[in-house]
Amino acid sequence: MKIYADNAATTKICKAALTAMNECMEHVWGNPSSLHTIGQEAAEALMRARISMARRLGCDPSEITFTSGGSEADNQALRSAAMIGKRKGKTHIISTAFEHHAVLHTLKRLEQEGFTVTLLDVGSTGTVSARQVADAITPETCLVTVMYANNEIGSILPIAEIGVICKEKGVIFHTDAVQAAGHLPINVREQNIAMLSLSAHKFHGPKGIGLLYAQKGIRLTSLIEGGAQERGKRAGTEDIPAIVGMATAFDEACGHMEQNAAKISAMRDRLIDGLSKIPHSILNGDPINRLPGNVNFCFEGIEGESLLLLLDEEGVCASSGSACTSGSLDPSHVLLAIGRPHEIAHGSLRLSLCAENTDEEIDHILRAVPKVVEYLRSISPVWRDLQTGKREYVIKEA
Numbered sequence: 001m002k003i004y005a006d007n008a009a010t011t012k013i014c015k016a017a018l019t020a021m022n023e024c025m026e027h028v029w030g031n032p033s034s035l036h037t038i039g040q041e042a043a044e045a046l047m048r049a050r051i052s053m054a055r056r057l058g059c060d061p062s063e064i065t066f067t068s069g070g071s072e073a074d075n076q077a078l079r080s081a082a083m084i085g086k087r088k089g090k091t092h093i094i095s096t097a098f099e100h101h102a103v104l105h106t107l108k109r110l111e112q113e114g115f116t117v118t119l120l121d122v123g124s125t126g127t128v129s130a131r132q133v134a135d136a137i138t139p140e141t142c143l144v145t146v147m148y149a150n151n152e153i154g155s156i157l158p159i160a161e162i163g164v165i166c167k168e169k170g171v172i173f174h175t176d177a178v179q180a181a182g183h184l185p186i187n188v189r190e191q192n193i194a195m196l197s198l199s200a201h202k203f204h205g206p207k208g209i210g211l212l213y214a215q216k217g218i219r220l221t222s223l224i225e226g227g228a229q230e231r232g233k234r235a236g237t238e239d240i241p242a243i244v245g246m247a248t249a250f251d252e253a254c255g256h257m258e259q260n261a262a263k264i265s266a267m268r269d270r271l272i273d274g275l276s277k278i279p280h281s282i283l284n285g286d287p288i289n290r291l292p293g294n295v296n297f298c299f300e301g302i303e304g305e306s307l308l309l310l311l312d313e314e315g316v317c318a319s320s321g322s323a324c325t326s327g328s329l330d331p332s333h334v335l336l337a338i339g340r341p342h343e344i345a346h347g348s349l350r351l352s353l354c355a356e357n358t359d360e361e362i363d364h365i366l367r368a369v370p371k372v373v374e375y376l377r378s379i380s381p382v383w384r385d386l387q388t389g390k391r392e393y394v395i396k397e398a
Contacts, residue, residue, distance in 0.1 A: 008352035049247035058187035073197035073212035085142020126155035148180035153285030154294025163192030182253030205249030209242035293353035301383035
């Protein structure tokens, strides 16, 4: 049995998107900037996809710019808002301590360019309040960027409430919705979201395609020069099959969101209940207000890398955090942000589910994880020291 429980890293492309992409590659292969019939057929497919995405997000098609994914969209959103602020003499940005590195690294670069950044504390469950945002806003604030849901621990943030505050204060509000799109309801108008990033491969679409929503009036700064595509905001011939695949996958995900969430949440809760029984383990993230498919635990006395390798031998594909930092030996900045010590953060496990997972697979995971944890602890000198009292447990038993 091979169980895929790493859907936060990427999802398997759905059949509807694959079919739409194949048809597009075979029959709609023209350049949408060309004026002849074949080119205009591609332009029409591009517009249909833009309209479909806009309808599901609650915005106008003209407010969507297609990108290579969430990271590019985050970069363009932050740099655009920063440049708008700079022209007005406003150079203060507010974010959180556990954003995706696409946001945090861009903020670091903007700091080097003279901007000041406030990273809000996310507390032990991984969230911020609208009050925290309101208290941090100053007359110099040009941007608030807060992720919709955390990619590692699954906590869902109060985006609509933060949107109200930002609108009242006249501050651009951006949200990285890469983990939320297709899994949680989104309406940018109702939630007062000024800018939003998403990526197709997180909701069973193709890799290498995403979008940036920016409400009318926000002047985007181009990251890629060279052509007039995407209304001059993103040069390069549009990847029509990928865009069509994304729109198809997003439409399907949104159309089945409620029933998928119910099924996935039930499996998630079974996992949380079962893994909580492992001694000296702790759930990361909000226990209730979390993504339907996210389960993230720390187990004291083990290393996450060894846990993942042995789980793979047991047929379980999982991760210890963000796939974008899987090559790093440093502990997760997300787990450190919620107060986990280094030695505990190193022993983390993220299981992320989708509607294709089954109850039988959950049963297997609930057998495999305790087995592997027990084995790793049996050969760990750290665990031996904890048991003999040479060290004190960090994760206390309830």
